[in-house]
Structure formats: structure tokens, C-alpha cells
Amino acid sequence: MTGARPAVGADAFLGGRLQLYQPLSGHRAGHDAMLLAAATPGKSGDRIVDFGAGVGAAGLAVATRLAGIDLTLVERDDILADLARRNAVLNGIAARVCILDITAGAAAFADAGLGPDSADVVLMNPPFNDSERHRPSPDENRRAAHVAEPAALDRWVHAARRALRSGGVLSLIWRSDGLAEVLAALGRGFGGVAIRPVHPDAGKPAIRILVRAVKGSRAPLRLCPALMLADETGLPSKESHEILSGAQVLAM
Template sequence: MTQPTGGQTEDKLMGGRVVLRQPADGFRAAIDPVLLAASVPATVRDSVLDIGTGTGAAALCLARRVPGIRVTGLELQRDLVRIAGENAALNELEATVAFVFGDILNPPPRLAPSGFDHVIANPPYLEAGTATLPENEARRAAVGEGAADLKAWVRFALSMVRPKGTVTFIHRADRIDGLLTELHGRAGEIVVFPLWPAIGKPAKRVLVRARRDIATPTRLAPGLILHAADGKFTAEAEAVLRDGWGLVL
């Protein structure tokens, strides 16, 4: 990480394969978007929508990992849309990654329903009215639900993906019941992939992937152990976070 310049820092993801400028204050991307990007079964010429893209971390990691795909990032905060666009240019990915301003409750017309092969999202993880939100406005908008609750996020994702396409969320493990409830009857082949902080510790995050208009039963995957006993990332986590490997859900 470099020192802030103009209120921003310059960070590196995927072992330096992605350079990410982001506000020094406010919400900052860490490993969640890298793990989210690694979970998408995208192939060449697929189209992907990243909902709540922020400064573009997941979108850029996915585009770097799978050359030849097209990624669109949707973001509600205009200043983050601008930074995300600058990040696309900084990584020379502006030809395949585009960022647009918009609200999932009133999406821009250019986003056609059923228009994407895959949809990914890292929604705000604090349910409205259940926690004290940060004072910083940008961080508050990123971590706390506003007018769009988890139900709205799931239904928008399903509306934007093509039939049999995938939707993938990374979220808090204690909100998995809400995710599964909203997916029930609308998607199948659901995979719950826990992200274990270390052996013997409960998962705090989960990846949940589903396919629209599929009836295959839900499956619980072994998941990924992130840290070894010494606190360092496990070799498996390093392969994803540093080397750009995909996750097999």
C-alpha cells in the first residue's frame, strides 16, 4: 500500500496483478472481492455484472483472471464510479470492464434484464436497524443496508442473469438464512462455500452461488481455510489471493 495521494491509496491485489486506487477514508476493499471474483465460473466471451462494485476490485480481479470476458460494474456512489473507471484504465482493462452509476431499485436502462451470464455481489452486510453504522458516509453506505435490503439485492441479481446463469454472493455467515430464503424457488444448484478463518473456528463469511431456473438441490461445499496456525495464509488461500487461481465450488 502506498501513502494517500489526493485522499487515495494505491493497493495491489492478486499479487500485484491488479492495482487498486481507493479512498484513504471510507470503505476499503480487502480479500472479500478477490474471493468473490475467484468463485465465478466465467469463460471467454461471458458477460458479468458486478452489483455494488465500489472501486471495482472484484470486477477487475475477475477480468484479470479470465481474459476475454466482459464485466460491468454497477455502483450507487458517483465518486466510486469515477475511481473505478480510473482503476480500469490504470490496469489497462478499460476495453473489457465498464462501470456505470445506478441504483438496483431504479437501474439504468442500459442494463437489460436477463442480459448477463453471471452476476456477482458483495452486499452491505449490516441489516438496517440492527447495528450502529460508521460515521463516515461512504463507509456507512457500503456496510449498512439502505432502501435496498438483502431481498432486493437477490431479486435484482436474479432478474439480471440469463436463465441457467449463475449468481454469486459473498456475505456474512450469520445471514445465510436470508440468502437461501430469497433464492428458494427462484434458483437451484445452490452451493454454500464457507470461508473458515482457521481450523476449528466458525466461518464468518460464506460464498453462495446459485443458478437461475435450475432445480438441482442445495450442496454444502468443504470451503476454504484461510489461515494456518501461525496466522499466515494457507497455501490454498495464497493460490487464490496472490496467484489468481479460481475456486472450485
């Protein structure tokens, strides 16, 4: 989606170690992106691909933690892709940015240098509100970031499965009431699924799930301890504060 260049501002993440230019209106990266980054594994030398990268928040947060990775940010909106490039430069991170729709075919991915079996890790925060059940935002960018057409998750997972090498890892964040959709999508070609629920606090139901899966694995599903974003006083919990400040990874 193209259009007039939006007004942008800079926001700090990971305790100030990551600075990001973002549009002042519409969808803005926040806790979901940082939680996804903290739950994404990797090591120096890995090829890590961020699907639907937006301004690059999650992928660049991973690169802030893991030196020496080969990072690719995939985004279909050229305005957001341009901001992702600016953000990589701003933070001194080497990253390649591809303008590509995740639902494109294998040939388009190969033309962009993302051929089959070429990635060690794929992370993604797909649009997760069903367009048939949720009232869409009037803001075009926010609507595109949050509202998905039916079967969109299947298409995103299919693209990740194609891009990942055998044994490669998919890391994603999704709404908690969509767990069945996630497990159904991962049932084709993935195993070793680990799920970590994310709750606002101990008294409220989960609002998100963080999911990790391994291509070709036959390991059983694991349900990990829940993450509480706030403690009993209403302040950020010690664990969530350390994760969102970049002081701790999110165990899965």
C-alpha cells in the same frame, strides 16, 4: 452519494497483477472482494456484471483472470464509479461503468443497457449488516458499504434474477450468520445453490459464506468444503494464499 473528492492511494492485489486506486479513508476493498472474484465463474465472451462494484475490485479481479469477457461495473456513488473507470484504464481492462442504484426499477436498468435476461454472470458483495442490529460507522462511505436496510438482500437478488439469462449464475459473499436470509432470497427463481464457508482458521466459526446459484436450476443445494484463511501457525493457509494471489480459483 456525492461530496468532496477523497484522498486516494494505490493498492496491489492478486500478487501485484491488479492495481487499484482507493480512498484512503472509509470502506476499502480487501479479502472479501478477492474471494468473491475467485469464486465467480465465467469464460471468454460472457457478459459479467458486478453489482455495487465500488472501485471495481471484484469485477476487475475477475477480468484479470478471464480474458475476453464483457464486463460492466454498476455503482451508485459517482466518486467510486469514477475510481472504477480509472482502475479499469490503469489495468488495461475494457469495462463499462454504470452509475445506478441496484434497487432501481427495471426501466432504469434497461436505460443503462442492463435489460432483462442480458447477463451470463452477476457477482455482488452487498451491504450485509442489518441497520437494526449493528451500530453504524460514523464514516458515511463505510456505513453505506456495510449497513443495509431490511429487505435489501431481497432487492439485490431480485435485480440479479431479472438481469440474468436462464441458466445464468449469481455469485455473492455474505456474512455467515445470514445464511438463512440468503437461502430465503434465492428460493425465488434460483437453484443449484453451492455454499462455501470461510473461517479465520480451523478453530473458529465461519465469518463469511461464498454462494453460487443458477437461475432456473432445480439442482439440489451443495455444501462445499470450508476455506481456512489461516493455518495452525496463524499464517495464511496455502489455499487462501494461492486464491488471494490469483494463482488458484475457488472451487464451488
